Amino acid sequence: MTHPVLTMTSISKTFPGVRALDGVQFRLFPGEIHALMGENGAGKSTLIKVLTGVYSPDEGAIDLAGTPVSFGGPMQAAAAGVSTVYQEVNLCANLSVAENIFIGREPRRLGSIHWGEMRRRARALLARLDLDIDVTALLGTYSLAVQQMVAIARAIDIKARILILDEPTSSLDAREVEQLFRIMRQLRDTGIAILFVTHFLDQVYSVADRITVLRNGKLVGEYPIAELPQLALVEKMIGKELDVLERLEEQPKRDLAALEASTPFIQADGVGRKGVVAPFSLTIHGGEVVGLAGLLGSGRTEVARLLFGADRADSGRFVVNGAQTPMRNPVAAIGHDIAFCSENRRTEGLVGDLTVRENIILAMQAARGWLRPLPRRRQDELVAKYVEALSIRPSDPEIPVRNLSGGNQQKVLLARWLITEPRLLILDEPTRGIDIGAKAEIQKLVVQLSDGGMAVLFISAELEEVLRLSHKIAVMRDRNLVSQLANDDTVSAEHIMQAIASAGGTGQ
Amino acid sequence: MSALKNHRLFWPVLVLVALLTANAIYRPSFLAVQMRDGHLYGSVIDIVRLSAPLILVALGMTLVIATGGIDLSVGSICAISGAVACFYISQQPDQNSLASVLTALVLGLGLALVLGAWNGVLVAIIGIQPIIATLILMVAGRGLAQLITEGQIITINSSPYKTIGVGHLLTLPFAIFVALAVTVLLAALTRRTALGMIIESVGGNAEASRLAGIRSRRIIFLAYVISAVCAAIAGFMLTANVSSADGNSAGLWIELDAILAVVIGGTSLAGGRFFFSGTILGALIIQTLTTTVYAMDISPQTSLLFKAVVVIAVCLIQAPAFRDKFTRRKPTAVSQKEQVPA
Known part of the structure; x- marks a missing residue:
């Protein structure tokens, strides 16, 4: 193997009350995709921030292509060829795509910005990522996935030697993830070292070449992908064998017919909102977990928001506990003991x-x-x-x-x-972007709550999770609720994917 | 020591002490307090008395800013309520009657409630941006005040009304007690109930608050009403100080001083957490500065500039990013409080 492009030695960083990094070593070679793994709080983000100069390490040295470096901030790091794309897209939604790519380093002519050149180069860059969009349109008009690609385009334009992707896939659907991986491999083959942070284990195994595992701020080890099977990786990440998930699976689900014998807690009849989600009908009973599956942007969140009154339905009616109720706003929904955990925790x-x-x-x-x-x-x-x-x-x-x-x-x-x-708990992507231990705890909680009689609407992009927890699964596609399946032993991920892919019950 | 330095109020207090010390060095009698006719007199007591109107306005402003808004109309509301009170008193046969003075105050406060509700409706119900919505009353309110006084300066001769501005109670200026009472009331209103937390929640994240079931319109509306009432009381003080109501100049630019006091006190203009204690310190700093300008015989032409320079210095010294530049060679990209182990 060649010389590493990056060597971080004995990095330590202490925050008030927390030793976030403790003597961590980390290496990156040119032309590799390197997954940095660990639970939340293991020190992944801190390590990246130390590398990009957001934090200065208390101890340790960083060596970039043979020269010791210490960046004053992400801008300096980017100028030296260390570019970062963060988990939350942090571009300006109110600027155009081209402006976002070149902000701070616009091509200039006679001191003023050379707009034509900027648009041309933006198009060329995006073409490398197989993205053909209007670069003069506002970034905010595009989906999150496209915005993510624009962020990557911005990162690789800065003559990057190292590209850091921090949870780049958490808001992408399967097809977009595949597209991203293709681009990652393509960039790797040009000699860029890619540092990849994700919570999705499958993705690590489909794209990464090597893995570094952190736990509680300490280095566990660095492994070629072939030498670390998935189970071993999980064990190294959490430091103990995890069988919570398996145990959940062994529990027999209660019978759907029995659950639905009583009056439903909430019944939506032809509820919809123009341009947001087509009219749908759905019942949720006490003690029942209804899973909502579908691709990103298929209208899952929108259904939840209508049920909670966060957006107002302009058609249909709600019946709560047998009485018709307008779901005018969140206050009204809360008054009916409905709770909603949004997928956007921070906003x-x-x-x-x-x-x-x-x-x-x-x-x-x-x-x-x-x-x-x-x-x-x-x-x-x-x-x-x-x-x-x-x-x-x-x-x-x-x-x-x-x-x-x-x-x-x-x-x-x-x-x-x-x-x-609450009597109905709506959980929109409650396990997104969180580590496997917390994920298991939350899934366990959902089972407990529904056993205690609470109705749960569980929304997740992860089909396994939906399958594991739900008694009934509603499938969304293109802002339509296309099918509802009782989740018995005959239903598998393939069934759901078929329902998502085809036009549901209407055939093709 | 570092715990002390990290306290929210450390820098405002330090600035205030520095200003007072500078004055005391320049004129040693500055800190002296004398007893005359059973009342305490002295520069320091004057500063507190003169800052009372600003403290009142700034306390109301603190709540508005905490919701993520701003209230530019407080100066005009000072003028209007002062004008209404003085006009009513001037029409009475006996200007010294306590009953008519109280009626005048009720009238002024009532009008302030209406004006505050007007601001509240524009911002919270109709959804106009606060800076624009309150700009309307800031401009139109001066006209309204002029209308009440019919373009004249109304002079009154009412000793009960005058007491609000220059009277004494238990050897101390009456205005101090008014400011103290309003402070205690507001503190109780926001911190003994959940109002304070809910205001901070609305200002910190409006959408999250809505989804948590907070009726944010009511809360924002309430903040503008409280702000107007505080401004009205300040308006009484300002007009009582001079026993006359001038629609043009009463409370002129006080909104800017109030915003400054709030910011010096550590409440973010973006909304969220608010601090009454900081706001009061901020108001005291601004008034001390004004007094300093007079006490040091700085020429009127340069006094505004002098004030501006000190204010810039105060703001810079409070900014952690700026202090870091002097305490460390290399500035860190984030301030201490934003550092989060993840």
Whole structure:
């Protein structure tokens, strides 16, 4: 093998109260795709931030192509050939695609921006990624997947030697992921070293060449992909054998017919909203888990938002507990004991400024009205109970919630709704972007809650997850609810995929 | 020491102490407090008394800014409520009657409620951007005040009304007690109930708050009403100080000082967490600065510039990114509080 393009030696970084990295070694070779694996809080993001100069390490050295470096920030790192594409697309939605690609380094002529050249180069760059879009259109008009590609285009234009992809696939559907992988391989073959962070184990095995595993801020090891089977990888990541998921699978599901014998908790009759989701009918019973499957953008979230009154339906009617109800706004839905955990934790879920405690009691307090504050003792009791029950870490409820990792933020959002004791819990992608341990805990919780009589609408892009938990599966396709399947032993991932791919029950 | 330095109020307090020290060095009698006619007098007491109107306006502004908005109309509301109160008193046969002064105050406060509700409707119900919505009343309100005073300066001779501005209670200026009472009331209103947290939630993330079932329109509406009421009380003080109501100049530019006080106090203009204690310190700093300009005989031509320079210095010294440039050779890309182990 050639010399590594990047060597990080004995990197340590301590935050108040947390040793985020402890003497970590990391190497990258030119022309490889290297997966950096670990649970939430293992130190992956910190390592990347140390590399790109967002943080300066307390100890250790970084060596880029034979020269010791220490970047003052991501811009400096990018100029030296270390480009990063972050998990959340951080481009400007209100600028054009071309402007986004060249912002800060626009091609110039006589001191002014050379717009023609900029558009031409933007088109050429995107053509390398097989993307044929209008580069003068605002970025915000394109899907998240396209925006991700634009972010990559921006990154590789800066004569990158190292390309860091931090969770690039979490908002992409299967086809888009495949497209991304093709581009990654293509870039690898030109000699770029790609550092790839993901939570999807399958993706690691379909694209990566080598794996580095971190756990609790320490290096576990560096392995060629062939020498580390999937099970061994999981064990190395969590440091113990994990059989929670397997045990979940062994539990027999309750019979759907028995579940649906009673009056449904909520019944949507021809509910829809023009241009958002076509009219659909769906019933959810107490104790039942209804899975909502479908590709990204197929209308899964939109269905959830209509049920919660986050968007107003312009057709159809809702019947809750046998009584017809207009679902005018979230306040009305909450009044009917419906809870909704949005897929966008940061923008639609949590208030980052507020503490863990305040975020947890927010919905309950909102329902009581501001004049009737929840007594502090009661707050502390409730919060302590759920911090313990959901093992939210760190367990100090008085720190701002934005300081928590993604999985723990998800648990805070769950806790917010669980203390309101809802009768219908809508979970939109509750396990996205969180590690396998937290994922298992949340899945276990869903089973427990539905056993206790709660109705759950479970939305996930991961079919295995939907199959594992649901009693009934509704399939979305192109903003239509195309089919509903009882989830018995005969239903498999292939069935669902067929329903997603074909035009559902109507045949082709 | 570092815990002390990291306290929210460390830098505002330091600036205030520095300003006071500079004054004391320049004029040693600055810190002296004398007892005359049973009242306490002194520069420091003057500063607190004169800053009372600004403190009131800034407290209301703090709540509005915490919701993510801004209220530019507070200066005009000061003028209008002051004008209404003075006009009513001037029409009374006995201007010294306590009953008519109280009626005047109720009238002024009532009108402020209406004006605050107007702002609240524009922002929270119709959805106009706060800066535009309150700009309407900022401009139109001066006209309204002029209309009330019929373009004249109304002079009154009412000792109960005058008390609000320059009277004394228990040896201290009455205005201090008014500011203190409003502070205690607002603190109780926001922190004894859940209002404070809910305002911070709406300002911190409006969409998340809506999805958590918060009726944010009501909360935002309420913030503008509270702000208008605070401004009205400040308007009474300002007009009582001079025993006259001038629709043009009462409370002129006080909205800008109030916004500055809020920002110096550590409340972000983007909304979210708010701090009354910081706001009060901010108002005291601004008033101390004004007093300093007079006390040091800085010429009127340069006084605004001097004030501006100090304000810039205050803002810079509070910014962690700026301080880092001086304490470290290499600036870090993120401030300490944003560093999150992930």
